[in-house]
Amino acid sequence: MLRYALTLTAMLGALPAIAQDALRPQEQLRLDRFETVAGNALLQAFQSASAEDRGALGRALSGTPQVAFDEGLAGDWSCRTIKLGGMPALVVYSPFKCRLTFQGNGYLFEKISGSQRTTGFITLRDGQAIYAGVGYVAGETPPAYDALLPEFAGDGTVQPDVAVFERVSNQRARLMFPAPVVESDFDILELTR
Secondary structure (H helix, E strand, O other), X not given: OHHXXXXXXXXXXXXXXXXXXXXXXXXXXXXXXXXXXXXHHHHXXXXXXXHHHHHHHHHHHOOOOOOOOOHHHOEEEEEEXXXXXXXXXXXXXXXXXXXXXXXXXXXXXXXXXXXXXXXXXXEEEOOEEEEEEEEEEOOOOOOOHHHOOOOOOOOOOEEXXXXXXXXXXXXXXXXXXXXXXXXXXXXXXXXXX
């Protein structure tokens, strides 16, 4: 598997770069706190949520991550948001529509239905597949992540998003958002098809 990861990294490095080569410091800080934020949110969720919601959370987090990128990822996906931490400690939403589009050295990711949406890019950063994008309320026209002002933290309709992307298979993946700007302590966007 390491050989495949190194080959993919070499291939991706030879392709033209896509947007947002650098994360803003505030999103990097959120990633640096990933394990702590995830652990605290999971404790809250498992202590007080219903058995049905805990089961959905367990399914979303199950499966060993594979090499992040594969040509088979492109296309439409069903995606379900799971919010952990805060009040309530666990909320599992109905599925929405998402899309992954190969862009040379990563994927354009778009959540294209529902009232809360996001758009941005998943690229390899320090050996991890990282999503850097912009969350927004349906009807808004979001700026690109790399066009956000340095001090911008969100305004209630648009906010910066950062997540770790894990592919379990070409039919299952997840985006995990540490310390999202809106509503919860940790979000999981479960992708299935």
